[in-house]
Amino acid sequence: MKFALLGAGRIGKVHARAIFGDPDAELAVVYDPDSRAAEAIAGQYGCGIASIDKIAADPAIEAVAICTPTDLHADLIERFARAGKAIFCEKPIDLSLVRVRRCLNVVEQTGAKLMIGFNRRFDPSFAALKAAIDAGEIGAVEMVNITSRDPAPPPVSYVIHSGGIFRDMSIHDFDMAQWLLGEALVAVSAHGAALVDKQIGAAGDYDSVNVLLETASGKQAVVSNSRRATYGYDQRIEALGVKGMMAAENQRPVTIEHADASGFHRPPIYDFFMSRYVAAFAAEIAGFIRMVKDRTAPSPSGQDGLLALAIADAAVRSAAEGRKVTIAEVLDEADQSA
C-alpha cells in the first residue's frame, strides 16, 4: 500500500519509520511546507516529495498519514476523504468539537475510511490486556484505573496551543478507559492544579489532574495525570472485573537489577513516548493497512476521536465549575452549533 506522509515533524518521523518498516506498506511521498523537513525524510527513506494537490490527484497513492499540526487535521481529512484516500490521522481531529462534528459529516458523506491515531490501543501489552478482557478472563469489567505521567512538562508555548492537558494528554486515557470498559462514558468529575510549572497555571491550564468517569450502568474509571515524573514516562493501566484484575505494568529497555548495601535498583523505564511506543506505532500502521485491505470498520474511528474530545471538554468544564459534567451536555451543545 502506497502512502503519502503529510507532515515531516516529530510525529511524522515516527510514522515514516513505521510505514517504511512495514513489509505491506511503501512510503511513496512526503509533504511538508518546510522543504528541508520533507527532504530529510525523503533522503532517509528514498521516497518522493509532493504537494497536497499532487498527492490528492495521484491515483497510485492509496493512503495518507496526516501528521501535520492539529489545526490542519480537519481540512486535510476532508480534502483526502473527497479524494478517495484511506486516511490515518493523528489525534485530535480538531480541538473544537463543532469542527470535528462537521469533519466527520464529510467523512461519512464520502464513505472514506478514517482511522485516528490513538496509538496506545496498539501497544502489545495494552492490546493483550484488552484481548484478555474480551476473552472474559476477568469477567465483566467494573473499574479501570489509568496512570499516565509525562517525564517533564512541555514548554508553555506548546501548552498554549495544545487545547489544555485534558485535550492534549488525558484524551489518550479517556479513549483507553472507554475502550476497556466497553461502554460509553456518560459523566466526568475532574480536579486540576498547576503544581509543576506555575506558568502553566498562569496560561490557564493544569499540569496535575485527576478525573473520575462513569458509564450509564455505573462502571467507573479513574485517570491520573501529571506532567512530571522524574522516573520516566509512566504508563500503567489496570482493569478490575467481577472475576479478577488485569494490569499492565511499565516497560523497561533492559531487565537488569543491581543490588548493594542500599537495596535493589533497576534502571529507569522508557523516558518518552517515542521509545515506549515503538511497537505500538508499528502495530498501528499494520492495523490501518489491514483495516483498509479487509474493508473492516476503522478502529479507533472518527467517532472514537469525537467522543474522547467530548470527554476532555467535559473534564475542562468539570474542573472549572466544580461539578460533575455529562458528556451529553457538551455533545448537545456541539450539535446545536454544528
Add this chain to the structure above:
Amino acid sequence: MKFALLGAGRIGKVHARAIFGDPDAELAVVYDPDSRAAEAIAGQYGCGIASIDKIAADPAIEAVAICTPTDLHADLIERFARAGKAIFCEKPIDLSLVRVRRCLNVVEQTGAKLMIGFNRRFDPSFAALKAAIDAGEIGAVEMVNITSRDPAPPPVSYVIHSGGIFRDMSIHDFDMAQWLLGEALVAVSAHGAALVDKQIGAAGDYDSVNVLLETASGKQAVVSNSRRATYGYDQRIEALGVKGMMAAENQRPVTIEHADASGFHRPPIYDFFMSRYVAAFAAEIAGFIRMVKDRTAPSPSGQDGLLALAIADAAVRSAAEGRKVTIAEVLDEADQSA
C-alpha cells in the same frame, strides 16, 4: 501498662493479641456485655473480667482499648476521659460529626490522651513510605494515589449500620491521604455505584467508589475502593513528589512463584485485614504505649478522626449531588449543630 479491653468481638480479639504480645503491656481485664465472649478472651490470655464501672474506678488500670460497636465509642471515650484513663479507640469515634465534635470537647476539657485506631499508619511498609517522604526522598508531595479493595462485600445487614462505604471503608484511605500529603484536604468529588451487590445499592450505599481530593495548595489525592477483589485484600499506596515516586506494594504470605507452560504464577496476597495488618496492629499498640509514656501528642488524634469523618461526609454528599463539596461546608454545619 495495664490495659482494660472493652469489647471482645472480632476487632477486640485483634487488640487482645497485640496487647498480650507486647512486652510493655499487660492485658489486665476485659469487658463485654456478652459474658461468653469476655470469658473466651479471659481464658485465652489469663486476664480478669470486669464491668465498665469497676474498670473506670480501678486506679491500677492505666489504659483502655475501646473495641465495642461504634455507637458506644463516644460515650465510652467521654466516660474514660473523665476517669483519667489513656484511651485507644477504634475508628470511627461516631458516625455523626456533631457527636464527634461534642466528644472531642469532653476529651479536651479533661486533658485525656485519646488515640484513634487508624491502624494503617502503623503498617511497616506504609510507615516506611511516610518516613521516606518526611526524609525528603521524593521532595514535596504532589499526588497520592490509594487503591484499597476488600476481597468481598459485607452482608447488607452490616452495610445498613456501617454509615456507608465512605464512612466505613474509605475513611481509612482519607486519613492516609491527608497524612501523606501533609496538608489538610479541603474539597472532595466522589463517584459511586453498586456493581457488586444490588442489595447494597437498594440499601442506599455503594460498593464501588472513586474519590478525588485536594488541598488548599492544589495537592491532589485519589482514593479508589471496591468491595470486591477476588485476588485478595488489595492495599496499595503511591505518592508522587517533585523528585520522584514512592510506592507500597501489596504484601504476600509467601514469596514463591510457579512457572509452567501457561506462564508465571504467584499465590494470592493476604486475603483479610486481620492477616494483612498483624504487624500494624502490634505497632499501633506499641505506639500508643510510647505516646502515653513519653507524654507526646496522640497520633492519629481525635482531630484526625474528626477530619477523616468530615471528608467521608463530604464524599457522601458529593456522590449524591454531583458536585465538588468542601470539607469546610460539612464542618461548619456540624459546628453549628454541636
Add this chain to the structure above:
Amino acid sequence: MKFALLGAGRIGKVHARAIFGDPDAELAVVYDPDSRAAEAIAGQYGCGIASIDKIAADPAIEAVAICTPTDLHADLIERFARAGKAIFCEKPIDLSLVRVRRCLNVVEQTGAKLMIGFNRRFDPSFAALKAAIDAGEIGAVEMVNITSRDPAPPPVSYVIHSGGIFRDMSIHDFDMAQWLLGEALVAVSAHGAALVDKQIGAAGDYDSVNVLLETASGKQAVVSNSRRATYGYDQRIEALGVKGMMAAENQRPVTIEHADASGFHRPPIYDFFMSRYVAAFAAEIAGFIRMVKDRTAPSPSGQDGLLALAIADAAVRSAAEGRKVTIAEVLDEADQSA
C-alpha cells in the same frame, strides 16, 4: 509442653523467644555455664535456672532444646536420650561423622525422639515450595538450584572452630537440596576459594564455594555460597521439574519502592538469619511439639543430620582433591571407625 533450654547464647535466645511465644509450649528452665547469660533469659521470660543434672532428673521437663556450642551437642543428646526427654538439637550434631554415628546409635537404643534444627525447612516460603512439589505441581523434580549468601564473613576465630564453610554454612543447603529432590544425594563435586577474606584462606577454609550434587537416578542440584553479599542475607531456592519450575524469592521487611531519575529502588532484603527466619524458628518449635505429641517420626531427623554432614565431608574432600566424591565413600569410612 515444658521445655528446658540448654545454652543461652545467640541461638539460645532465638529458641527462647520461639518457645515462649508458642501457646503449646512453656519455657520452664534454662541452663548455661555462664550464669549471667542464664539469668538474662530467666529474667526476660520468667523461667527458672537449673543444672543439667536437675533438668535430666526432673520428670516435669518433657523436652530439651540444645543450643550449646557444637562440641557439647552429642554428649547432651546422649545424656537426655537416656533421661527420656524429647530432644531438639541445633545443627550440627557434631563435626565428626564418627561421633555423630555413635550418638545416633545411642538415640536409637533409647528410642528417644530427636529432631535436628535445619530451620529452613520450616520457612513458610520454602515449606510452601516443598508442599507444591509434593502436590505434584511441577511434576518429578529434576534440578534444584540453591543460592545462599551471608552478608559478611564471620571472624576467623569463628571459622577455625566451625568445621569449615561446607560443614557450617552449606550444610543447610545440602539438607534442603536432598529434602527437595526427595532422593538421596550420592556424589559431590565442589570448588572453593577464599576471595572475601584472605585470612579465611590462610586458615584452610573457603569463603566462596559452589557445589554440584547428584542422586542415583541422575537428579541434579547446585549450591552456590558466598560469605559476602553486600545487599543482605541472600536465600533463594528454585526447583525445576518435568512440568515446570517453582522458585522462592528473597523476603523483604517492607514492600516499598522508590522511583527517581536514576531508576527504581527497593530497600534491602533481611540482613541476617535471625530476622529472616523468625517465622521459621517459630514453626520449627511448633513442628517439634506436634511431632512429640502426635508420636510421628522426627523431621529433620538425626539421620538427616548425619547425611547432611556426610555431604559436607564429601564436599571438603572434593574441593581439596579435584574429583567427584561419593557420599558412600565418606559414610563407609565413618562406619569403619565407629
Add this chain to the structure above:
Amino acid sequence: MKFALLGAGRIGKVHARAIFGDPDAELAVVYDPDSRAAEAIAGQYGCGIASIDKIAADPAIEAVAICTPTDLHADLIERFARAGKAIFCEKPIDLSLVRVRRCLNVVEQTGAKLMIGFNRRFDPSFAALKAAIDAGEIGAVEMVNITSRDPAPPPVSYVIHSGGIFRDMSIHDFDMAQWLLGEALVAVSAHGAALVDKQIGAAGDYDSVNVLLETASGKQAVVSNSRRATYGYDQRIEALGVKGMMAAENQRPVTIEHADASGFHRPPIYDFFMSRYVAAFAAEIAGFIRMVKDRTAPSPSGQDGLLALAIADAAVRSAAEGRKVTIAEVLDEADQSA
C-alpha cells in the same frame, strides 16, 4: 557495507533480517546449495544469488556472514580470510579444537577480521550488565551464575551431530562466564544426566548439566543447563562482586499480570532464541560493521571461540571422568595435534 550471506537456513534467515534492517548494511547476495532456500531469501530481501567462488572474487563484497552447517565453517573462514573479506561466523568455528586451531592460524596469517556469533554478548540487558561491571558498579567480580534452559529438547538426530550439550548449548554460557569474569577460566567440573529424553542419554549425551568453573585467581562461575523448561526459554545471569550483585532477569513479550482467586499470573517469557534475541542479533551485526569500519579488534574473537570450545571439551571430559579438568589439558592436547 555489502554483505554476502552464506547459508539460508534458520540462523541464516535471522541474520538476513538483521543485515537488511541495518541502515549501514546491504544484503547483496546469498548463497545456499539448496537453491530454493537461497531464492526465498533473495525474493524477500531483493538481493542476488551467487556461488562461493563468485562471492570470493567479487571486490564489491566487503563482508560475509557464515551461517552454514558447522562442518563447513572452518573451510569457509579460511577461504574468505584468503579472499580478504571481513568474516562473521556463527558459533562454533568447528567441533574439533584441532581444526579450530588450524583455522585460526590461517586467519592470523591473512590478517583477516573474524568475529564469532556469540550473540548473547549483544543482548541489551546482558550488555548493560557487562557495562555496569566494567563501570565498577559491583566492584571486582567474584562469582557469575548463569541459568540457561531450552524450552524443549532437540530431536536426537540433531543431538548426534551437535557435538553434545556442552559444545552445542553450554558453550554460549561458557563464553558469557569468561567474558563477565574478565579473566580466563582454567578448570571445570561438570555433572550431567539424561533426564528429559532417555534417547539423548542413549546417544551418549546429556540433557541436564551443571558446570563449575574457576579462574586462576579463584573467581568462580556456575552454569546450569536443561533441555526442558516448560515455561519458556530461560536466560538469566547474575554476577556477584565485592560491592554488590548485578542480575539480568528473563524478558517478556508483554507486561500484563492477571490476578484472581488463585493468585497472580503473568504470561510466559519468550519461548525461543529467535524471539528472545531479536535485539541481540541486530546489535551483533551492527557491532560487526562498527568493528570493521573502526578497524577495532573483533569481539567475540576467533580466540574467544577457541576458548569456549576448549571449556566445553573440558566439561565433556570432567562429566565423563568425575574429576576437575583444566583448560590447559585440552588446549595442550590440541596444540600437539595441530
